[in-house]
Amino acid sequence: MNDIENGQIEDEDVPLSPNEVKQLKRKKGSQYCFWFRNDEPLITIGPHWPFPLFLTVVLILGTYYIGFIFYKSDILFRIVQSCSGLFLILTFLITALKNQGINYKSSNTAFTEHWCSICSMHKSKGTIHCKDCNICIRGYDHHCIWIGKCVGEGNQFAFNVFILAFLVFFLINYVLLLI
């Protein structure tokens, strides 16, 4: 309880200019946060952002090559392949950009069990501090290098759909190759 009280007192005692508040909101750990709603970012860019950028380019070029150069013969092949490729790219972008569950609000002390000395915040059950992202993630699953950040409660569903889209994409293209 002392820690909570001390933390709250410290937060209230430090006067911050609006610009400093904006900077603090924008950069959380190694994350860049954008598009806030109810003081929580909807979009975050992870510390390993070059990997998702590289993968996005590979997915776009790969889908275009397979759909418009490789399958020259049939327009139906192109449509089916392009749709599966588009679905794959969209689910990947949503997973890579969606807020993965940053433990953002300092007032979020309900049902807490542990204290993170790096974030100076209480961690609810399932929240783990990621060393790469340098911030606590709610519902932490793992740090994924390909999306450049963690998979947590915020993007877990999108990540699962992306994995499904990945399997569907390869299955569709494999079947198209056999026809």
Ligand SMILES: [Zn+2]
């Ligand atoms: Zn932490």
Ligand SMILES: [Zn+2]
């Ligand atoms: Zn991470």
